[in-house]
Amino acid sequence: MITTLTIFLPLAGAILMLLLPRVTDERTVRYWALGAAAVPFLLVVYVYFAHRGSLDARSLTQSFDWIPSLGIGYRVGLDGLGFGMFFLTALLTLIAVVASWDIRENLRQYFAILFIAEVGMLGVFAAQDLVLFYVFFEITLIPMYLMVGVWGDENRRPAAVKFFIYTFLGSTVMLAGFLALGILSGPNFSIAALDGGGNLSRAAQIGIAAPILFGLLVKVPAVPLHSWLLDVYVSSPTSTNVVLSGILPKLGTYGLIKIAVPLLPQGVEPFLPLVAALGAVNILYGSFVAFVQPDLKALVAYSSIGTLGFILLGISSGNAVGLNGAVMQQVTHGLYSALLFILVGIIAARAGTRRISELGGLAARMPWAGGLLVLGALAAMGVPGLAVFVSEFMSIMGGYTAFPVQGVLAAVGILTGAMYLLYMLRRTVFGPIPHDRPELAKATDAGPIEMAAIVPLALLLVVLGVFPGLLIGVQQPAVETVLAAIGGS
Amino acid sequence: MVTAQTFVGLLPEILAFLFSMSVLMIGVFSPRSTGLVAGLAAFGALATFVTTVVLLLTRFEGEFFGGAYVVDDFALYFKLIVAVSAFFAVLAAARWSGRTGDAPEYLTLILSVAVGAMLLVSMRDLFGVFVAIELATIPSYALVAFDRSRRESSEGGMKYLLTGVLASSVLLYGIVLIYGAAGSADLAEIAGSFTGRLTPVALLGLVLLISGFAFKLSAVPFHFWTPDAYQGAPTSAAAFLSVAPKAATFAILLRILLEGMPAAAPTWTAVMAFLAILTMFVGNLFALRQRNVRRMLAYSSVAHSGYILAAFAALQGAGVERAVQAVLIYMAAYLVMNLGAFFVIDLVGEEAKTYNGLFKTRPGVALCMVVFMAALVGIPPFSGFFGKLWVIIAGVEAGSAVTYVVVGTVVLNSVLSVPYYFGIIRNMFFEEPATDAAEPKGVGAVKFSVYTLAIATTVFILFVGPLAALARISGLG
Numbered sequence: 007m008i009t010t011l012t013i014f015l016p017l018a019g020a021i022l023m024l025l026l027p028r029v030t031d032e033r034t035v036r037y038w039a040l041g042a043a044a045v046p047f048l049l050v051v052y053v054y055f056a057h058r059g060s061l062d063a064r065s066l067t068q069s070f071d072w073i074p075s076l077g078i079g080y081r082v083g084l085d086g087l088g089f090g091m092f093f094l095t096a097l098l099t100l101i102a103v104v105a106s107w108d109i110r111e112n113l114r115q116y117f118a119i120l121f122i123a124e125v126g127m128l129g130v131f132a133a134q135d136l137v138l139f140y141v142f143f144e145i146t147l148i149p150m151y152l153m154v155g156v157w158g159d160e161n162r163r164p165a166a167v168k169f170f171i172y173t174f175l176g177s178t179v180m181l182a183g184f185l186a187l188g189i190l191s192g193p194n195f196s197i198a199a200l201d202g203g204g205n206l207s208r209a210a211q212i213g214i215a216a217p218i219l220f221g222l223l224v225k226v227p228a229v230p231l232h233s234w235l236l237d238v239y240v241s242s243p244t245s246t247n248v249v250l251s252g253i254l255p256k257l258g259t260y261g262l263i264k265i266a267v268p269l270l271p272q273g274v275e276p277f278l279p280l281v282a283a284l285g286a287v288n289i290l291y292g293s294f295v296a297f298v299q300p301d302l303k304a305l306v307a308y309s310s311i312g313t314l315g316f317i318l319l320g321i322s323s324g325n326a327v328g329l330n331g332a333v334m335q336q337v338t339h340g341l342y343s344a345l346l347f348i349l350v351g352i353i354a355a356r357a358g359t360r361r362i363s364e365l366g367g368l369a370a371r372m373p374w375a376g377g378l379l380v381l382g383a384l385a386a387m388g389v390p391g392l393a394v395f396v397s398e399f400m401s402i403m404g405g406y407t408a409f410p411v412q413g414v415l416a417a418v419g420i421l422t423g424a425m426y427l428l429y430m431l432r433r434t435v436f437g438p439i440p441h442d443r444p445e446l447a448k449a450t451d452a453g454p455i456e457m458a459a460i461v462p463l464a465l466l467l468v469v470l471g472v473f474p475g476l477l478i479g480v481q482q483p484a485v486e487t488v489l490a491a492i493g494g495s
Numbered sequence: 496m497v498t499a500q501t502f503v504g505l506l507p508e509i510l511a512f513l514f515s516m517s518v519l520m521i522g523v524f525s526p527r528s529t530g531l532v533a534g535l536a537a538f539g540a541l542a543t544f545v546t547t548v549v550l551l552l553t554r555f556e557g558e559f560f561g562g563a564y565v566v567d568d569f570a571l572y573f574k575l576i577v578a579v580s581a582f583f584a585v586l587a588a589a590r591w592s593g594r595t596g597d598a599p600e601y602l603t604l605i606l607s608v609a610v611g612a613m614l615l616v617s618m619r620d621l622f623g624v625f626v627a628i629e630l631a632t633i634p635s636y637a638l639v640a641f642d643r644s645r646r647e648s649s650e651g652g653m654k655y656l657l658t659g660v661l662a663s664s665v666l667l668y669g670i671v672l673i674y675g676a677a678g679s680a681d682l683a684e685i686a687g688s689f690t691g692r693l694t695p696v697a698l699l700g701l702v703l704l705i706s707g708f709a710f711k712l713s714a715v716p717f718h719f720w721t722p723d724a725y726q727g728a729p730t731s732a733a734a735f736l737s738v739a740p741k742a743a744t745f746a747i748l749l750r751i752l753l754e755g756m757p758a759a760a761p762t763w764t765a766v767m768a769f770l771a772i773l774t775m776f777v778g779n780l781f782a783l784r785q786r787n788v789r790r791m792l793a794y795s796s797v798a799h800s801g802y803i804l805a806a807f808a809a810l811q812g813a814g815v816e817r818a819v820q821a822v823l824i825y826m827a828a829y830l831v832m833n834l835g836a837f838f839v840i841d842l843v844g845e846e847a848k849t850y851n852g853l854f855k856t857r858p859g860v861a862l863c864m865v866v867f868m869a870a871l872v873g874i875p876p877f878s879g880f881f882g883k884l885w886v887i888i889a890g891v892e893a894g895s896a897v898t899y900v901v902v903g904t905v906v907l908n909s910v911l912s913v914p915y916y917f918g919i920i921r922n923m924f925f926e927e928p929a930t931d932a933a934e935p936k937g938v939g940a941v942k943f944s945v946y947t948l949a950i951a952t953t954v955f956i957l958f959v960g961p962l963a964a965l966a967r968i969s970g971l972g
Binding site: 071075140152155156163170171174175178179181182186190193 | 858865869874875876880891903909913925959960963964
């Protein structure tokens with residue numbers, strides 16, 4: 007019941023936003039939105055402290071028939087695989103509300119659309135039924151399309167259309183796979199009941215796994231399927247970036263961990279080397295392309311795409327270390343990329359440019375923003391002591407055990423990642439302030455609202471870096487279930 | 496023998512007919528009382544709806560006129576669809592027809608089409624089928640040509656009439672050949688005589704019959720009248736004609752094929768698969784090129800006929816029961832989303848550029864249109880998704896190579912349809928508003944319909960369980 011409540015509370019928030027009188031001043035709207043985003047977040051925090059050892063508690067799960075003749079049910083519940091992202095979704099939506107300072111027009115509608123997207127995202131991480139999963143998956147689609155298309159910068163329209171067509175194609179193909187899976191095994195769409203692939207033959211599993219993997223990898227995006235992404239990231243407003251980079255890719259990776267691998271173990275197996283290779287390619291491609299980006303936001307975007315590769319590598323490993331790493335990397339990746347995107351927004355607003363060559367000396371005028379940019383970049387590099395280190399290391403260890411070549415390539419990727427990030431820091435945070443940029447010489451540090459958006463993310467990166475057990479402890483039992491499904495087949 | 500039961504079974508049609516006649520009579524004696532006739536017509540549609548619901552709830556069943564007319568759950572389900580769409584069409588038409596001063600005639604025509612469509616779904620005799628189809632079609636010619644202030648209306652009406660008459664004669668020819676081959680026009684007796692391979696005469700009859708129906712359903716290659724007729728017709732008429740008579744025609748085709756020619760299923764499912772694939776592709780590809788929203792929705796309705804025909808292709812093997820349900824559920828989903836999309840034209844306009852910036856000037860209408868467009872694409876949680884869900888599932892369950900191809904085509908076409916539906920959303924949200932974006936006056940009833948239908952399209956997801964149960968008991972055979 008609590009889970010259902012958490013999922014649908016943002017819908018009430020969205021309705022509230024639309025019902026606020028047209029004349030409501032901006033400040034009031036922001037306060038209401040903050041409140042509406044805080045409630046689900048507090049509920050998730052409560053769930054963590056009250057139920058972290060027993061996520062399968064009755065108060066958290068709900069299951070009733072929805073379309074009995076097809077074996078489709080409204081089944082929601084939390085488990086270790088989804089809880090981290092469930093938490094992160096509520097957190098990042100709250101932060102997206104805080105970080106919405108560059109949204110000026112149609113603020114109420116913006117928040118309403120953001121909250122509808124939140125319903126979909128929360129729902130995906132709690133759904134225990136294939137059709138329900140798909141429904142939530144698609145609920146995010148139109149809101150994201152509108153957020154990019156209405157509130158983005160001048161290149162937003164083609165970017166939004168491209169985003170929509172690609173991801174809709176991917177998810178529709180995925181749906182075909184889901185339906186084949188559910189019908190051939192019953193009909194039954196309960197994820198729990200389908201665990202382990204049931205009595206499907208290996209050939210049938212492969213035939214079903216192929217479209218599902220395709221759809222999910224488009225959503226991630228894995229590198230050859232990524233061409234829709236860059237324009238979308240670069241032309242979105244900061245607040246949209248938080249959700250777009252922090253959560254949306256994880257709908258794809260979570261689908262791999264939650265559905266593709268445990269439900270179709272034999273069908274996915276032949277594709278695993280490929281998934282691992284795609285992971286390594288993501289990492290290397292991301293860092294090489296990031297290296298040559300003149301635009302700070304594009305650099306962060308490629309960095310974000312690149313480190314998604316660790317999740318793919320960890321998933322493909324099929325062992326406890328790798329899967330734990332992948333599940334955790336979903337969360338840590340969201341934390342650090344949201345942090346970096348917000349910082350880019352803060353810096354660009356002051357400098358009037360995002361070109362790296364025109365920036366410099368941020369540490370002198372903006373010690374906090376500059377310092378946190380360093381922290382975010384260090385996190386992205388996987389420096390020990392920060393959360394990303396733990397998850398990346400585990401993913402590589404797991405991946406190396408299963409696929410040595412891909413594992414080594416991924417490890418090389420950490421080095422190349424460090425190169426472009428340090429190079430970026432040297433040119434932006436350190437060094438002299440460029441003379442032709444008077445804005446930079448007068449720039450003030452991040453204000454209290456801006457700090458409120460970034461400090462929690464930075465803190466969580468540090469805390470989870472020192473105490474990774476806070477998260478791994480929660481996800482461990484669920485990872486073992488996945489391992490049992492793979493091994494038991 | 497005509498008994499009291501007969502009257503009860505025919506009560507929805509009798510009511511609709513009585514109300515349509517009263518509307519006409521009031522128009523003769525008091526031509527100025529637009530509000531009264533509109534209210535009366537809406538009430539008539541509502542009464543028909545309620546009667547049908549009561550018949551359905553009491554599980555009323557019966558065969559009348561020597562078995563030529565049957566009232567069962569299947570028929571009642573489609574009568575409901577016809578009654579609901581008639582109700583909304585009357586609401587949406589009230590203002591427009593009141594302004595032209597022809598409200599009584601216009602509303603009478605809508606109710607007459609409804610009577611014909613409701614009779615049609617109960618027919619179990621091929622000649623009865625033909626009579627009922629004509630009963631529904633003849634008033635619809637007049638509806639299309641009703642708007643005398645626009646040339647397109649007369650043009651569309653003329654094209655519709657000429658092709659429609661041709662289609663009727665093809666259909667009648669098919670019926671006669673089947674009658675000749677089977678020695679009876681009764682579906683059960685036809686089924687009894689067509690047990691083995693079809694004779695050439697029967698096959699020709701079947702092909703002509705399906706061709707005649709394909710005309711009425713605007714299936715490719717018999718769809719050419721559709722864009723002109725829908726563009727010319729008054730909006731409420733186009734909306735109504737794209738749902739009610741179409742639903743009834745699909746229903747009776749289902750009944751004829753399943754009850755009359757089960758043995759020939761391999762033949763006609765193949766024909767249906769061919770028609771479905773062609774119809775989906777042509778409808779969507781032509782819709783992509785339209786800049787006029789009315790024409791776009793006309794081609795979209797062609798494409799949606801294709802999706803429903805895809806369910807017909809799955810009427811084989813293990814897929815029969817599910818495929819019948821798919822048609823039932825698809826029609827309910829299509830009813831709410833398609834009526835709504837057409838009515839928005841009445842509120843905004845038919846040129847794509849009139850939608851520019853609608854989100855800034857009239858956010859409520861813009862949001863409704865997003866709902867309809869997303870539903871027509873088949874994006875959850877909106878109604879259209881569930882229609883396609885059932886069609887795909889039926890195809891997978893039927894499990895032949897052909898149905899897998901058809902299912903693949905459905906998936907592909909859903910993606911193909913995104914650009915034109917979302918072109919409208921793009922205009923509404925991403926473009927700057929045109930200067931004269933003021934809301935037309937006196938559109939209360941239309942606006943009420945649009946909002947109601949948008950809500951229905953959205954909350955469809957909550958009622959899909961009961962609807963599926965209803966579709967299950969309403970299946971044929």
